[in-house]
Amino acid sequence: MADNTFDGSRFAGKVAVVTGAASGIGAAVATRLIGEGASVVGIDITGEALDRMAGELGDRFVGATADVTVESEVAAAVGVAVERFGALDLAFNVAGAARGGKILDLEESDWDFTIDLVQKGVFLCTKHEARHMVERGGAIVNVASLNAHVPMHGGSPYVTGKAGVEMFGKNAALELAAHGIRVNTVLPGLVDTPLVAGVTGYEPLLTGFLERIPMGRPATPDEIAAPCLYLASDDAGYITGSSLMVDGGWELSNYPDIMKIVGGA
Numbered sequence: 001m002a003d004n005t006f007d008g009s010r011f012a013g014k015v016a017v018v019t020g021a022a023s024g025i026g027a028a029v030a031t032r033l034i035g036e037g038a039s040v041v042g043i044d045i046t047g048e049a050l051d052r053m054a055g056e057l058g059d060r061f062v063g064a065t066a067d068v069t070v071e072s073e074v075a076a077a078v079g080v081a082v083e084r085f086g087a088l089d090l091a092f093n094v095a096g097a098a099r100g101g102k103i104l105d106l107e108e109s110d111w112d113f114t115i116d117l118v119q120k121g122v123f124l125c126t127k128h129e130a131r132h133m134v135e136r137g138g139a140i141v142n143v144a145s146l147n148a149h150v151p152m153h154g155g156s157p158y159v160t161g162k163a164g165v166e167m168f169g170k171n172a173a174l175e176l177a178a179h180g181i182r183v184n185t186v187l188p189g190l191v192d193t194p195l196v197a198g199v200t201g202y203e204p205l206l207t208g209f210l211e212r213i214p215m216g217r218p219a220t221p222d223e224i225a226a227p228c229l230y231l232a233s234d235d236a237g238y239i240t241g242s243s244l245m246v247d248g249g250w251e252l253s254n255y256p257d258i259m260k261i262v263g264g265a
């Protein structure tokens, strides 16, 4: 196997699509892929930021505006990879957002919005990405959340959707292995992006979050992009159907620090 991991050419000649590419984790994934030699179609519902990124990232980046909950738009946007770059090797399904509220008051429309985006969006993207990969194999990485394992007050549609993303990834891995397509899931904890500006920008809330993160800080978007790229790389060639928690240890911390309370340490 060629040892090109550290010279910026790990993904040279590969073609990738990234959803949610206009911001946060998706933008970090797209930027890293370009830096490591891939050609990238960045898909987002927000076209303006994609145009700006195309100016910054050069000819190997193409933006495609699409809503990941609309199948015809997903099919067309994913198809841009083949039209512009001749193939599709890698896919990163990152797009996401949420509407929430307490179950006693939650509107049906907020439930539908969130489940559609978080869950159906990943299904539609995986379906159309995999259709371009069945002949020559490929790798798909879906971004779920710590909330696939950890519930959140007012977050029932989001946590349900993200738990579904994780299990969907396992099912997709099972079905697509025969075509040489690997499917894995990354579960981020708190990541410093516009999505969580309401947390990172409000001190009392941020303090509450940080108390639960043993590493004591949010991740940068790049710290999520890096494991996403690893799972898509040849170094992960025998890994499929896996879930990688990238949460600074948050999932481990739901237990009081007994030593601190009893005065031992």
Ligand SMILES: NC(=O)c1ccc[n+]([C@@H]2O[C@H](COP(=O)([O-])OP(=O)(O)OC[C@H]3O[C@@H](n4cnc5c(N)ncnc54)[C@H](O)[C@@H]3O)[C@@H](O)[C@H]2O)c1
Pocket (backbone or CB within 6 Å): 019, 020, 021, 022, 023, 024, 025, 026, 043, 044, 045, 046, 066, 067, 068, 069, 094, 095, 096, 097, 117, 143, 144, 145, 146, 187, 188, 189, 190, 191, 192, 193, 194, 195, 196
């Ligand atoms: N930031 C966090 O703390 C965190 C933690 C765990 C999981 N996540 C997940 O990571 C993913 C990326 O989140 P982020 O923090 O980078 O958020 P972000 O808001 O910075 O970026 C999300 C992007 O998705 C796009 N998008 C939203 N709806 C879309 C649609 N219908 N079709 C196409 N694009 C759409 C947005 O326009 C935006 O550019 C999401 O799936 C999110 O649930 C984020």
